[in-house]
Amino acid sequence: MSGLWRNREFNLLWTSQSLSDLGASIAQLAVPLLVLELTGSPVKAGVVGTTALLARLAARLPAGVLADRIDRRRTLLFCDLVRLLAFAALAAAIATGRAGLAVIIVVAVLDAVGNALFSTVEYASLRSIVPPVQLPAAVARNEARAYGASLAGPPLGGLLFGVAPFLPFLGNAVSYLFSLTGVALIRRPMQARRDPDPPGHAAALAEGLRFVFGNPFLRAVLAIAAPLNFALNGAVFTIIVTLQQHQVRPGVIGLTETIVGAGGLAGALAAPGLQRWFPFPRLIRSICWASAAVLIPSAWLTTSVAAAVPLALVIFIGPACNAALFGYQAAITPDHLQGRVLSVIFMSAMSASAAAPLLAGLIVTAWGSQVAIGVFAAAVAGSALIASLAAGIRDMKPIDQVSAVWPARTDR
Structure with missing residues (x-):
């Protein structure tokens, strides 16, 4: 981890993407608030969110192809x-x-x-700017970045929207300016020849x-990541729906x-330490089984905010698993295939996540929240079983050995 703090290119990318x-x-919070203020229709707010999700899913696989074919730095700058x-x-x-629903949908x-x-391009570029042995730590720092933003963003978005509805969107535009500047300052090539x-x-x-x-x-990554994402999103949704049914105040939810x-x-933040203490195969297996065991108590707590505690423990150990899986993926995948491999994994995980709320709602309506949590715990147990039996996990080698297979040739 200490080496990452001295990596100029990674820190430029990480800092700009944090903003x-x-x-x-x-x-993300301000968009549905804006639609509700303009139209008063929860259905239209849902249409905007669903349209954006479908667009993101549809773009995943083409994005992987583009990430491997065109200049990555220019692509990042263009997106920003x-x-x-x-x-x-x-x-x-x-x-x-002058804002209307059509304008909001186009922007979304x-x-x-x-x-x-x-x-996709950013993750594909990691292998070019971070030494192979530091890839898991780099993925862990990216995870911390995302969770930090998810904690600070919604309250700030609500505050800015309350002051003036245009402020959250102006703030997002400024954040992309910071991103564009950070990417432009990266000097090291972001792809191989x-x-x-x-x-x-x-x-x-x-x-x-x-x-x-x-x-x-x-x-094995596909078979592990998809059920995990499905289960965690479904469990969070189940708890939120159940709390609403029991008339818990929105602030508590x-x-x-x-x-x-x-x-x-x-x-x-703890992931790099866990990676140092445990070999990757044991770490992945232990995390998956621990997640299944910790998730089960939530089934008896869904009417209380206490249900968030077991979920928080599951999420706590999740980043170490992601860092191990995606760091190892970046090391074993040749640069010219990074984008396509990532897009397939992201597509699988996102598709599973998108199906979780619908299934959770159906199960809660038909059989109750305890059954829903049980179903999602079983999905996590399935991931743990795969992590225990899959030869691809069992035969993982030290990352410095597998990364040596692919030469790190880069040019501009």
């Missing part, structure tokens, strides 16, 4: 510039009373697509899929999400 994540978290202009225009439209879609492309005659887009995507499903470790987010931030 960008904060701006995005501010705007488009989103900066979009949110600045939305802020101006709100301030002048541009932001969703830009986020899908930016995040490119193939002068790359395959077509369909062939490139097929190549990425073959690599993912042909690699035992990456197959918000405290539940704060407790969960704080657990994730603490876990991200």
Whole structure:
């Protein structure tokens, strides 16, 4: 971890994206508030959110292909510039009373697509700016960044929206300006030497899929990450719905999400230490089984904010698992395939997460919250079983050995 603090390029990227994540978290809360203020319709607010989610999902796989074909620095700068202009225009439209639902949807879609492309390219670039042995620590710091923004952003977004509805969106535009500046200051190349005659887009995507499903470790990552994301999102949604049904005050429900987010931030900060103490295979197995065991008590606490405590413990140990999995993925994947491999993993995890609230609502309505939590705990146990039996996890080698397979040649 200490070496990362001396890595100029990584710190430029991390600091600028911390501000960008904060701006995005501010705007994420402000968008539904804006739609509700303009239209008074929860359905229309839901339409905006669903449209953005679908746009992000649709952009995931193409984003992976682009991340491996075009200049990554220029792509990051382009994404920031488009989103900066979009949110600045939305802020101006709100301030002048010209904002409508169509404008909000266009901005939300541009932001969703830009986020899908930016995040894929950013993660794909890590291998070029961070030494292989430090990749898990770099992923852990990125996790801490995301959890920190998720904790600070919503309260700040609500405060700014209360002062003037255009302020959260102006703040997000400024955050993209910081992001653009930070990326522009990075001097080190962000990708390896490119193939002068790359395959077509369909062939490139097929190549990425073959690599993912042909690699035992990456197959295991897909099988572990998707159920984990599904279960955690479903459990959080179950608790929120149950608290609402028992007429718990909105402020207390918000405290539940704060407790969960704080657990994730603490876990991200603790992840590098856990990685030093445990070999990756044992760490991943232990975290998965511990998550399943810790999640079960939430089934008897869903009518109280105390249900957030077991979830916070699950989230606390989650970042160490993510850091191990994605750090190892970055080390074993050649640079020219990083974007496509990441896009497949992200697509799988996001699809599972998107299905969780709907299934949670159906189970809570039909059988109650305890059954819902039990289903999600079983999904985590399934991930733990895969982590225990999969050869791709069991045969993981030290990261400094596997990373040596791929030469770190870069050019501009």
